Amino acid sequence: MILTADDIRERMKLPFPDKLVITPLLDETRQLKRGTAAVDLRLGQEIMCAQPAVLCSLNPLCRESQDLRGYLSKTYVAVGGEFVLHPREFALAATLEYIRLPLALAGHVVGRSRWARVGLIIAMATFVHPGYAGCLTLELQNLGDVPMELSPGFTVAQLILEEVKPPAEHDPGQLTCATGPVFLELIKDNERRMFSKLRDRRKTLTGDKG
């Protein structure tokens, strides 16, 4: 069941641990508009922009590629400042709001249609698991033809919340407490080893000296 704005407001008044936290709601009336079924989220202050020139290719199996952090350079935009997203440029950002979902709620973060219509993609990996704590990372891309000036505080996304029945079990992995965009390991260590072996075997079989 998808929660209405009124339901969301009620959930925010519950005591812990059932409490839903979305903070700061700088303009609660507008962000949680009566009659809607979502809460509007604002763009945060930290932006990570892709620097394609520093990486020849992105190999998720290469340990050194942990330095993908160098591939994404961090910029901090103050409130009132602006950040220009050029056509086809990719950037990671986070919501200004810090979210704490109780175990009985899951969410989907999606872009707002008005931004989509000018070519701005807001989020691609949209599911938020129950029990998640932290700011939500947004994947921005400008698909339009003109550069776009974005400012922290713009309501660019919305969070749609759904009830989870029965409530999920506590997963410490969800307590990231992220306060900015998070760049995760693409492949976990154990899987990386497995994929590396598969690649090596394939190379041996095909006689590719690499």
Place this chain on the structure above:
Amino acid sequence: MVADALADSMQRARFRLTALGEAIDRLGPTSRHATSARFLWNLCKTAHEGLVAQLDTIAVGLPKVDDVLNGLLAAAESLHIYLAFVETGAVERVPQAMIAPLEALVRPLVPEGSACLQPARVLVYYDWVPSNYSFRQDFPTELRALLTEALDDADAPAVEAVPQVFAALSFPVADQSNVLLHSLLGHEMGHALVELLKGPPMTVGLPQGFEPELLVQLLSLWKVELLADAWAVFLLGPAAMLSLIELAPADQASDDHPCSHLRFSLMDQCLRRGGFVGAQEAPLGLAWLPAAIGTALERSGNTRPVNGPYAWAHNFFYRQLDTLVEFVFGSSGAYTRDNWVSDGEQSGRCAQGCHSLVWRILHYTPPDSVDTVDLAGRSPHLASVLNAGWTVWQHKGIWQRFCSRLELSPPAKEYEAFARLNKLLLKAMEIISIRAEWAEAMQ
């Protein structure tokens, strides 16, 4: 030889200036850090141009007087020091989340001096002294000296542009991510307040037998430090003292700092004045505080020398603690027990008698995340956020609960948990700051 070293130094300065200019550009024009870094960068650039011009003059055949060259070399070294200030100012944004609300606390105390505390221009963080937190009020004097050295009379306006009051606060790079230790900035802010509000007059008869100059120096420098401590408690309550306990050196008095025992005694009195300490008065969630202070006082002990100028100064100030506390707490706007309680007792929903800000941290939520109904839409006091953080960190039972839900194995557990605590506190401060800016813009 000196000329070569000078030329080399100037070349390095040129590279650093270029790289820093680009780094500042990347921060964006509206970043607070960019503004202060750009301000200093411009001064350094002017100084660099002046020094290069003088070097060129020497190169075209003027006599190479050693004194002149050595003077220029010293100025070039100063330039590199200031470039280091720009460097750290340009790359680190974290402290600003704390400085903006701190500045808001200080502003009502010194409305006429608020210009000197504006984060955009004046507060610069650097790691010049790697293991030290410090306040530099002589900053403008040194900058002026450097510019005067580098420039000729025609460039006097550049020297005039350096603000008269220029507060520079520093802390070690290693502690940049430790938000709890940033409570020490309360003390450094206290220095700025002492600079502007001075202190109570103290009459003293200097005893015979000690070097009078040393005594006069001790009286003036210790007084400033003690007043800064009192202001720190005034602004931040227990957090100011707890951060000092965490970082206080062995109980040794020095020419410029009183021994920890004296400082803790003063802060203890300030906390009593603010209502934080006292068997009947300790509010829920801070009941552990008197014990923490007692341990600190015991640890610092009474190890001062029984005689000598330090002991004399110690005893003198020990008798004057009331005067110092009275001077500081005579001003309105202190952070008191009432603030802590009103920020914590939100809608009476605290479970297990735990302060609700602490309770929020235990649920991995920034402590400032108040519901609009709870505090009538206002944010909790910055000091409440810091004190909630200190409570989680200092209270063994609460800390274990905080760690246990992460299900990490030691030693990563402690480190990871502390990193997350820091993130929550920093986010809370950021929210306080944003809320204030937003409210101002909406008016």
